[in-house]
Amino acid sequence: MTAPYASDPAHTRGRLVAEDESVFRSPWQRDRDRIIHSSAFRRLKHKTQVFVEHEGDYFRTRLTHSIEVAQVARTIAGALGLNAELTEAVALAHDLGHTPFGHAGEDTLDALMQPYGGFDHNAQAVRIVTALERHYAEFDGLNLTWETLEGLAKHNGPVTGPLPYALADYNARHDLELHTHASAEAQVAALADDIAYNNHDLHDGLRARLFADEEIQTLPILRDCYAAVDRRYPGLDAKRRRHEALRRVFGVMVEDVIAQSRATLTAARPARAADVRQLDQPVIRFSPALWSDLQQIRAFLFTRMYRAPAVNEMRRQVHGVISDLFPFYMQQPQHLPEDWRSDVARASDRTALARLVSDYIAGMTDRFALQNHTRLIGGQEGLRAQL
Incomplete structure (x- = not known):
């Protein structure tokens, strides 16, 4: 059953360049399909989360992460009566703006771009889907709907203060109402992102042997999940025990978001999708208790994995x-x-050139960046040796 505050494809605000809509697909199905068929989406296959792409076939890439986020997001959207198609489109596109080499690459590019307006991966995702994808005869970008673009720009909340140049440029032509919250669907995509990376970073860290099951099973949430597996499957081999525990962690986070969001929506009583944007708080959220537990897990991962x-x-x-x-x-x-x-x-000037160079480097995959460095400059021996 669709909730009254769900986004309605029949009332989309449309596209910057008017198009005849598809007979067989809703506007947000069409957005999703354009995202999946974009060059930037394919490149996510060779962009990393934490590890460099060639370090192991089993570690997550931006592509596998985006697919996992979309799966979680559709589940939550369905449980809350939201539009799953819009949710999925935002989830699949949310990481398009990431640089090669994960957050390490983004931090470096942002520092280099400070004299020219900085670099922000969320703004870059908007730039990719509105300008840098150049395949269609009538427009640059993918000409996505207002709702999908809004979700990309502000799925983490209202964008206040000085705008990243990549976002300011498009917003001047197509007002995304950056001072408000995004739709409930986009908020679901943001929380699904948190759920996916909290879970898979634990999995990848264990696979990389940066820490052991015995260490993480003392953390909040994980403690109860490992104990539940041991009670039900005593003597289970280590690999299956780990998988069973971590999939329960997934379940705990998803169930908490659904329960807390239902309570928040019931209290806020939005009558339509637009009401969600005008509230003074997000409507999709973790409970305070689970959020506190997740902060402890993130602190552990920061020390033992990210650093x-x-x-x-x-x-x-x-x-x-x-x-x-x-x-x-x-x-x-x-x-x-x-x-x-x-x-x-x-x-026209050095700033324009820098932004062009930034676009090019940000679009590189891990491997392509390393190959270009080797070809043009000489290579990083430690990384090049593993190609």
């Missing part, structure tokens, strides 16, 4: 790759691909 010595060494090396590539292309933009050179010719 583990092996990961720090990887961060140091990839910082060097991007720190070398950016000034190289700034000084010798003729080395950009041929189909980028018309944009170079139109760059």
